[in-house]
Amino acid sequence: MVDYRVEDQFAILEINNPPVNALSLHVREGLLNGVLRASADNNVKAIILIGKGKTFPSGADIKEFSRPGKAPWLPEVGHTIESSNKPVFSALHGTALGGGLEIALFSHYRIAEKTAKVGFPEVHLGLLPGAEGTIRLPRLTGLVIAMEMITSGRQVSAKEALKFGIVDKVVEGNLLKETKAFAKSVLGQPLEPRKLSLCGVKDADQVDKYYEAALKELLKKYRGVIAPVSCLKSIRGSAQLPYKEAAELERTLFSELMSGAQSAALRYSFFAERAASRWNLPNGASSANSKPLTIKSAAVIGAGTMGSGIAICLIRSGIPVILVEQNEKMLENALRNIGYILQGSVKLGRMTVDQRSDCLRILQGAASIEKLKDVDIVIEAVYENLKLKQEIFEKLDKICKPTALLCSNTSTLDIDLIASVTSKPDRVAGTHFFAPAYIMKLLENIYGSKTSPITVATIMDLGKKIGKISVLSKTCDGFIANRMNKIGTEAAFLVEEGALPHDIDQVLEDFGMPMGVFKVSDLSGIDIGWSIRQEMAKKQGITLTLETHYVSGERYSSLADRLYNLGRLGLKTGKGWYRYNNASNSRKPIIDPDVTDMILNHCEKLRIKRRQISPQEIIERCLYATVNEGFKILEEGVAEKPEDIDIVWQYGFSFPRYRGGPMFYASQVGLKKVYERICYYHESFPYSKHWLPSDLLKKLVSHPNEVPINLWMNYTNSKL
Numbered sequence: 001m002v003d004y005r006v007e008d009q010f011a012i013l014e015i016n017n018p019p020v021n022a023l024s025l026h027v028r029e030g031l032l033n034g035v036l037r038a039s040a041d042n043n044v045k046a047i048i049l050i051g052k053g054k055t056f057p058s059g060a061d062i063k064e065f066s067r068p069g070k071a072p073w074l075p076e077v078g079h080t081i082e083s084s085n086k087p088v089f090s091a092l093h094g095t096a097l098g099g100g101l102e103i104a105l106f107s108h109y110r111i112a113e114k115t116a117k118v119g120f121p122e123v124h125l126g127l128l129p130g131a132e133g134t135i136r137l138p139r140l141t142g143l144v145i146a147m148e149m150i151t152s153g154r155q156v157s158a159k160e161a162l163k164f165g166i167v168d169k170v171v172e173g174n175l176l177k178e179t180k181a182f183a184k185s186v187l188g189q190p191l192e193p194r195k196l197s198l199c200g201v202k203d204a205d206q207v208d209k210y211y212e213a214a215l216k217e218l219l220k221k222y223r224g225v226i227a228p229v230s231c232l233k234s235i236r237g238s239a240q241l242p243y244k245e246a247a248e249l250e251r252t253l254f255s256e257l258m259s260g261a262q263s264a265a266l267r268y269s270f271f272a273e274r275a276a277s278r279w280n281l282p283n284g285a286s287s288a289n290s291k292p293l294t295i296k297s298a299a300v301i302g303a304g305t306m307g308s309g310i311a312i313c314l315i316r317s318g319i320p321v322i323l324v325e326q327n328e329k330m331l332e333n334a335l336r337n338i339g340y341i342l343q344g345s346v347k348l349g350r351m352t353v354d355q356r357s358d359c360l361r362i363l364q365g366a367a368s369i370e371k372l373k374d375v376d377i378v379i380e381a382v383y384e385n386l387k388l389k390q391e392i393f394e395k396l397d398k399i400c401k402p403t404a405l406l407c408s409n410t411s412t413l414d415i416d417l418i419a420s421v422t423s424k425p426d427r428v429a430g431t432h433f434f435a436p437a438y439i440m441k442l443l444e445n446i447y448g449s450k451t452s453p454i455t456v457a458t459i460m461d462l463g464k465k466i467g468k469i470s471v472l473s474k475t476c477d478g479f480i481a482n483r484m485n486k487i488g489t490e491a492a493f494l495v496e497e498g499a500l501p502h503d504i505d506q507v508l509e510d511f512g513m514p515m516g517v518f519k520v521s522d523l524s525g526i527d528i529g530w531s532i533r534q535e536m537a538k539k540q541g542i543t544l545t546l547e548t549h550y551v552s553g554e555r556y557s558s559l560a561d562r563l564y565n566l567g568r569l570g571l572k573t574g575k576g577w578y579r580y581n582n583a584s585n586s587r588k589p590i591i592d593p594d595v596t597d598m599i600l601n602h603c604e605k606l607r608i609k610r611r612q613i614s615p616q617e618i619i620e621r622c623l624y625a626t627v628n629e630g631f632k633i634l635e636e637g638v639a640e641k642p643e644d645i646d647i648v649w650q651y652g653f654s655f656p657r658y659r660g661g662p663m664f665y666a667s668q669v670g671l672k673k674v675y676e677r678i679c680y681y682h683e684s685f686p687y688s689k690h691w692l693p694s695d696l697l698k699k700l701v702s703h704p705n706e707v708p709i710n711l712w713m714n715y716t717n718s719k720l
């Protein structure tokens with residue numbers, strides 16, 4: 001794991017633990033023994049630590065965090081490095097992160113290859129740099145930079161690292177050769193001034209001022225997240241306490257974070273995200289054995305908000321797009337809007353003026369789909385109507401080249417039904433983007449019963465290329481995301497039973513959702529849900545009224561229909577579940593007594609006796625109903641693994657990452673407890689089939705060893 005050799009009186013300790021040279025036990029042992037051996041060797045003048053392959057260590061081995069660990073620990077290795085009688089040089093390339101950067105900070109000198117990046121990403125794992133990184137970095141950079149880097153987890157370039165004083169030199173070419181050359185230039189100089197444990201923090205006297213300012217920012221930016229504040233406390237300690245005591249404080253704070261629920265969820269999320277990119281189809285095809293096609297050109301059909309957003313994602317990644325829209329005016333508007341949106345990105349510094357021009361150069365509008373015969377992929381994004389989509393796919397089937405992939409941005413419709421009108425159903429799939437498509441990171445890809453592995457591989461790969469997190473779902477009504485989302489349904493029932501919309505929103509926001517369900521509904525428009533419900537009623541041959549309380553034996557709430565009838569369509573009309581001050585163009589929701597009256601009237605008409613509803617019940621009803629459906633989704637193979645579901649929720653619905661996702665959250669609450677509450681709610685609400693307990697969940701609780709889906713438990717200490 002650490003190869004030791006001596007060259008030109010340099011002991012070279014080459015860390016070899018692919019893929020990222022994580023500091024696993026054997027690496028720590030190798031470093032410790034190597035430094036001791038080199039220190040005792042009279043033929044060695046200096047020691048060089050370097051990573052083999054693509055990087056210097058990118059951190060501690062995160063997989064080890066969920067198991068009882070073994071000495072030597074990183075600080076022990078670090079102090080052995082610092083106290084060596086020979087100068088130690090860390091030669092950085094790739095991503096020198098976390099524990100990797102800490103090892104470098106224990107070294108006496110740091111040389112970085114020009115493209116290297118350094119940083120402390122621990123905060124993204126709900127941790128702080130636990131091997132004295134919070135004590136050492138401020139000694140090099142001063143407090144402000146250390147606070148910014150450690151609490152944000154930002155990686156900085158070699159050039160910036162040089163400016164901040166983190167590295168001593170940036171080199172090009174052969175890193176080892178350049179490091180030796182640098183080492184020769186400083187050999188013989190005293191080591192004491194190079195030992196950070198002996199240095200002070202130069203702006204220590206300003207620590208309270210910097211701490212208060214940073215804390216204020218953090219509390220605003222990371223509501224409910226604890227690690228950034230712990231990072232800050234530890235950095236404050238670095239300035240206020242003697243080195244040893246500061247290191248002890250860091251260790252205490254690190255242990256608290258490590259044993260907490262937030263870090264468990266964030267570590268799980270790290271691996272879940274990577275697991276979601278790996279897929280297996282029931283026919284044995286998988287991401288490991290299927291090669292994607294190269295997509296060189298694309299078309300998007302429909303220039304509405306979704307279509308335009310999808311076009312932006314593609315052109316931003318250099319894929320030329322033909323945007324098709326029959327309505328000329330709409331097409332013109334869409335092309336103009338895309339220009340404005342990209343202009344906004346320039347203003348925000350996310351792209352340059354030239355990059356914007358390059359994007360617009362590869363975008364063209366077209367009024368008919370006849371022009372699409374040469375494109376590699378078509379993404380249809382017209383409104384959610386099966387007949388319309390089938391008509392389009394039938395035409396595309398005749399016009400497009402036989403190898404072209406035909407995809408639909410449907411959020412609910414069966415891909416098999418869409419594919420059935422084509423002669424090449426193996427080339428048909430769903431690519432479900434989330435609004436606004438150019439911002440939201442999730443791409444929910446859907447395969448039908450005839451979709452080929454190449455098609456799946458290509459859309460999953462395309463997602464990655466355009467900067468999305470791709471998750472694969474089998475086709476079904478609503479796929480993973482929309483089928484599983486029961487929050488809106490239960491929230492409406494809770495309002496009928498006694499809660500008010502702002503009570504529910506508050507509880508959901510306190511839980512960590514960025515916005516409550518009723519605020520979201522106002523933002524997207526009350527008419528959207530209304531049309532979906534009307535469409536559903538039409539399909540079932542029924543008429544919905546304001547008194548409708550059951551549909552096909554299922555409980556139904558007509559509260560949102562009442563809002564629609566009152567013309568309260570949400571933010572766009574200045575009134576919805578909340579009121580908005582349109583005169584001042586404010587998007588701030590204001591609690592509206594008219595809505596409360598409307599709710600009380602509704603309950604009176606339907607003879608619903610209202611009661612006090614606790615925050616606990618709100619969370620349970622909204623989340624456990626969703627979790628129950630999640631287990632049904634797993635049971636049916638719609639999602640292959642719980643990680644896929646959780647990633648859909650994190651990136652599609654902004655579920656707080658520090659809670660892992662609904663499935664992980666349930667595992668932390670305890671699946672047995674969740675199951676019991678689902679059974680209780682099923683008994684209480686027999687007319688809501690989403691409370692019918694999932695068989696898989698029942699089995700998991702009663703015979704866990706017979707169910708092979710406990711994947712997430714590999715990463716955490718979740719309990720049943």
Ligand SMILES: CC/C=C/CC(=O)SCCNC(=O)CCNC(=O)[C@H](O)C(C)(C)COP(=O)(O)OP(=O)(O)OC[C@H]1O[C@@H](n2cnc3c(N)ncnc32)[C@H](O)[C@@H]1OP(=O)(O)O
Pocket residue numbers: 019020022058059060061062063074075095097098099100121122125127128129130131271274275
């Ligand atoms: C007391 C000491 C405390 C120390 C605290 C720490 O050091 S905590 C760890 C801090 N470091 C990190 O958080 C870095 C995490 N890794 C990354 O950000 C990225 O992996 C990367 C290093 C920037 C490389 O990105 P890239 O896109 O090139 O590759 P992947 O992300 O796909 O990763 C490749 C595989 O490596 C696994 N992996 C990455 N980092 C670690 C790690 N620190 N420990 C264990 N495993 C790691 C990753 O899971 C991938 O493996 P798969 O099998 O493909 O999932």
